Amino acid sequence: MTDVLGWRALFGVVAPSTNTVVQPDMERMRPDGVTNHVSRIWVEDPYALTNEDFIAGTTAIAQNTLDAVRSVMTCKPDYLVLGMSAVTFYGGVDGARAWKAQVQEVAGVGASTGAESVAAALHAYGAKSVSFVSPYYPVANAEVRRFLEESDFAVKRDVPLQCRRWTDIAKVTPDRLDAVIDHLDGDDVDAIVQVGTNLSMVDIAARHEARLGKPVIAINTATYWHALRSFGIKDRISGMGRLLAEF
Structure with a gap:
């Protein structure tokens, strides 16, 4: 049954x-x-x-x-x-x-x-160098960077949005995230990653992936x-x- x-x-x-x-x-x-x-x-x-x-x-x-x-x-x-x-x-x-x-x-x-899951996704794409955005504070971004570097990815840039409340994370606008992705992108980056599960990025990541021609990975x-x-x-x-x- x-x-x-x-x-x-x-x-x-x-x-x-x-x-x-x-x-x-x-x-x-x-x-x-x-x-x-x-x-x-x-x-x-x-x-x-x-x-x-x-x-x-x-x-x-x-x-x-x-x-x-x-x-x-x-x-x-x-x-x-x-x-x-x-x-x-x-x-x-x-x-x-x-x-x-x-x-x-x-x-x-x-x-x-x-x-x-992020590491597995990056390996599936064959990415070597990455940048990432989070809703975190710098101390937590340092932990994400450490994990990614220990997983054999070179981290070129990161942005901590420093959202002040957990519920504020879901209020970050697409316009703000569009600007962050533009900042994170570059010829030195194979893939862009978003972490922080209350940050709404599934559709935004898919749109920028198609535009940039490189992986843009939403953590969810x-x-x-x-x-x-x-x-x-x-x-x-x-x-x-x-x-x-x-x-």
């Missing part, structure tokens, strides 16, 4: 309670026979005014993630899609692996994280793509960039 709607797979999607982008983004990417089941990581929406404030906020997300994982596992999903990103980059490649291992031990099923696209492929679902999904459509 299989689930009537999720006859191919049930995905548990874990995201912060303040996040309004992950759920609609990943629902758009869902192929027939796959269903998404969202579990919220309880977190407040405080002001972040310093690097220290930002780290404290992401630490709170990390501390509450496992409760959200335990909650979603009661519907018996086949695989987890982790829709938070900053904490998945912390500590470089070893830290990312340890974080995933902790989640998988609690869940008893596999999981895709933002950090590993990369993470859901990684989950599908890791679970053996090879459907090609159009309209959201080359990653889902070609790889």
